[in-house]
Amino acid sequence: MSTLSNHRAVTGAAPATKARTRVGRPVLVSLAFLAPALVALLVLRLIPAGIAFVSSLNHTSLLTGQTRFVGPRNYATLFADPTFLQSVRVTLLFSLIVNPLQIAAAVALAVLFTRRFAGVRVLRVLVILPIAVPPAVSAVIWSVAYRPDGLLNSFLTVLGLPPQPFLTSPGQALWALIVLLSWIGVGYWMMFLIAGIQDIPASLYEAAAIDGASAWRRFWHVTLPLLRRPLAFVLVADTVSNFLVFAPVQMLTNGGPQGSTNVTMYDIFTRAYTVGDLSLAQAEVMLLVLLVLAVVIVQFRLLRGKD
Numbered sequence: 001m002s003t004l005s006n007h008r009a010v011t012g013a014a015p016a017t018k019a020r021t022r023v024g025r026p027v028l029v030s031l032a033f034l035a036p037a038l039v040a041l042l043v044l045r046l047i048p049a050g051i052a053f054v055s056s057l058n059h060t061s062l063l064t065g066q067t068r069f070v071g072p073r074n075y076a077t078l079f080a081d082p083t084f085l086q087s088v089r090v091t092l093l094f095s096l097i098v099n100p101l102q103i104a105a106a107v108a109l110a111v112l113f114t115r116r117f118a119g120v121r122v123l124r125v126l127v128i129l130p131i132a133v134p135p136a137v138s139a140v141i142w143s144v145a146y147r148p149d150g151l152l153n154s155f156l157t158v159l160g161l162p163p164q165p166f167l168t169s170p171g172q173a174l175w176a177l178i179v180l181l182s183w184i185g186v187g188y189w190m191m192f193l194i195a196g197i198q199d200i201p202a203s204l205y206e207a208a209a210i211d212g213a214s215a216w217r218r219f220w221h222v223t224l225p226l227l228r229r230p231l232a233f234v235l236v237a238d239t240v241s242n243f244l245v246f247a248p249v250q251m252l253t254n255g256g257p258q259g260s261t262n263v264t265m266y267d268i269f270t271r272a273y274t275v276g277d278l279s280l281a282q283a284e285v286m287l288l289v290l291l292v293l294a295v296v297i298v299q300f301r302l303l304r305g306k307d
Helices: 002-056 073-079 082-113 120-132 135-145 151-158 173-198 202-210 215-226 228-243 247-252 264-275 278-305
Strands: 058-060 067-069
Touching: 002 058, 002 278, 058 278, 073 082, 073 278, 082 120, 082 173, 082 228, 082 264, 082 278, 120 173, 135 151, 135 173, 135 247, 173 228, 173 247, 202 215, 215 228, 228 278, 247 264, 264 278
Parallel strands: none
Antiparallel strands: 058 067
């Protein structure tokens, strides 16, 4: 009797062990595939973020080279610095203008280019073409166009309008950057939205047309609700991208004139590599990350509230 019980115990344990093996093997395979991405996330994101946070709590003397712990004093210094506060205002103003402009243009072009008409493929290629040009090269092209004797002022002269200062005007420089970045970014975000629109079943549009819905109602009640997920991705990605704008500012305006284009990323660069205060620059990086996270969280909550 004891032998029979032992046999049942052994035979009962074997399937349980095999079941655990079958469950554990896919987990190990999944971890093996995820390992490169997790290592890259740890090495390239999490560890540098931790180093930046620790550095933001220290101060290194430019005279002696000694580093000492100062706690939140760097953050207090930034909030008392008019240059930093101005850079935050410029960054928020820039984002409030460029994000809706790029998203609206990308949605409009995506809806237009998913329709069939003569020349649609050529027009789509022309809109996407700026993506193939490196941002630095795009900045150089637009810097030539914005010159006092450049292409844009030549067009204005032909139209009988006075030439404009563009990059040398405190009131126009930020708008000039917005035009440049929209020229680069609209086609990129448009591709994601075109893919989202093409995934919407055509039967829904046919049913709406049979019900007598106009083109605007079909867009508002069919396209836009079903485009919510790719639109949310585009909105968040575009917001983060525009908060981190640096190269066009450095190449075209250097934060000027009169600080009108001194976005936070350029201010961080100036503190780190011109002034040489790396700890203060790291503190500004942490504040920029918190600002971006706050804006993204608000965007997610607004989008979730509409569902």
